[in-house]
Amino acid sequence: DTEVTQTPKHLVMGMTNKKSLKCEQHMGHRAMYWYKQKAKKPPELMFVYSYEKLSINESVPSRFSPECPNSSLLNLHLHALQPEDSALYLCASSQDSLGQDEDTDTQYFGPGTRLTVL
Amino acid sequence: AQTVTQSQPEMSVQEAETVTLSCTYDTSESDYYLFWYKQPPSRQMILVIRQEAYKQQNATENRFSVNFQKAAKSFSLKISDSQLGDAAMYFCAFGTYKYIFGTGTRLKVLA
Numbered sequence: 001d002t003e004v005t006q007t008p009k010h011l012v013m014g015m016t017n018k019k020s021l022k023c024e025q026h027m028g029h030r031a032m033y034w035y036k037q038k039a040k041k042p043p044e045l046m047f048v049y050s051y052e053k054l055s056i057n058e059s060v061p062s063r064f065s066p067e068c069p070n071s072s073l074l075n076l077h078l079h080a081l082q083p084e085d086s087a088l089y090l091c092a093s094s095q096d097s098l099g100q101d102e103d104t105d106t107q108y109f110g111p112g113t114r115l116t117v118l
Numbered sequence: 119a120q121t122v123t124q125s126q127p128e129m130s131v132q133e134a135e136t137v138t139l140s141c142t143y144d145t146s147e148s149d150y151y152l153f154w155y156k157q158p159p160s161r162q163m164i165l166v167i168r169q170e171a172y173k174q175q176n177a178t179e180n181r182f183s184v185n186f187q188k189a190a191k192s193f194s195l196k197i198s199d200s201q202l203g204d205a206a207m208y209f210c211a212f213g214t215y216k217y218i219f220g221t222g223t224r225l226k227v228l229a
Contacts, residue, residue: 040207040222041221041222042219042220042221043163043209043219045217048215048216088161092163105151105213105214105215106151106153106165106168107165107217108165109162109163109164111160111161112162
C-alpha cells in the first residue's frame with residue numbers, strides 16, 4: 001500500500017487565523033516531507049523529517065511550523081499567513097536514505113491540501 | 119549546483135501514438151536516482167518510473183520506458199500507446215534524499 005493521506009483537501013483561512021494541515025502514512029516510512037507548489041510550477045521543498053527529527057528546513061518563514069508527533073504523522077501548523085502563501089501543500093514520505101532497499105529514496109506523495117489565504 | 123532541465127513546456131500526442139519527453143540534468147555525483155512523476159488535474163503526484171544511476175539497463179514500466187544516457191546526463195521518458203488518461207503535467211526529478219525537480223512538461227493527448 002503506497003498511500004499517503006492529507007487533510008483537509010481544501011482550506012480557506014484569514015491572515016489572523018491558526019490552522020493545521022495533517023499528513024499520515026502507514027507504509028513504515030521514516031522520512032516525511034512538506035512541499036509547497038504554486039500553479040504551473042514544480043513542488044518546492046519546505047521541511048524534511050527523518051526518524052521524527054527535523055533534518056532539513058529550507059529557510060521557511062516561522063509562520064509555518066512543522067511537527068512530527070510519531071513516525072506515521074506529520075503536521076504543518078499555520079499562523080499569520082499572507083495571501084502569497086496560498087498554494088497547494090503536498091506531503092510525501094520515503095523509507096529514508098539510510099536504508100538498504102533500492103526503494104529507499106523514492107518519495108510517495110499525498111493528494112495535497114489546497115490552501116487559500118484571504 | 120545540481121540542476122534539472124525540461125526544455126518542452128508543452129507536448130501533444132495523438133491517442134495510441136508514442137511520445138518522448140526530454141530531461142537533462144547536471145551533477146557531479148556518481149550515484150543517484152532519477153524519477154518521472156505525473157501530476158494530473160487531480161493534483162496528486164504519481165510516480166511513473168525510477169532509474170538508478172548505477173544501472174545501465176533502462177527502466178520500463180508497462181507503456182512507460184526511459185532512455186538513460188549517464189554520460190550525456192539525459193533521462194527521457196517514452197510513453198507508448200498513449201491514452202487519454204496520460205494527459206497530465208510530467209516532472210523529471212533528480213535526487214538521493216532531497217529532490218530537484220524540473221519545470222515540468224504538460225502533455226496533451228488528442229482523441
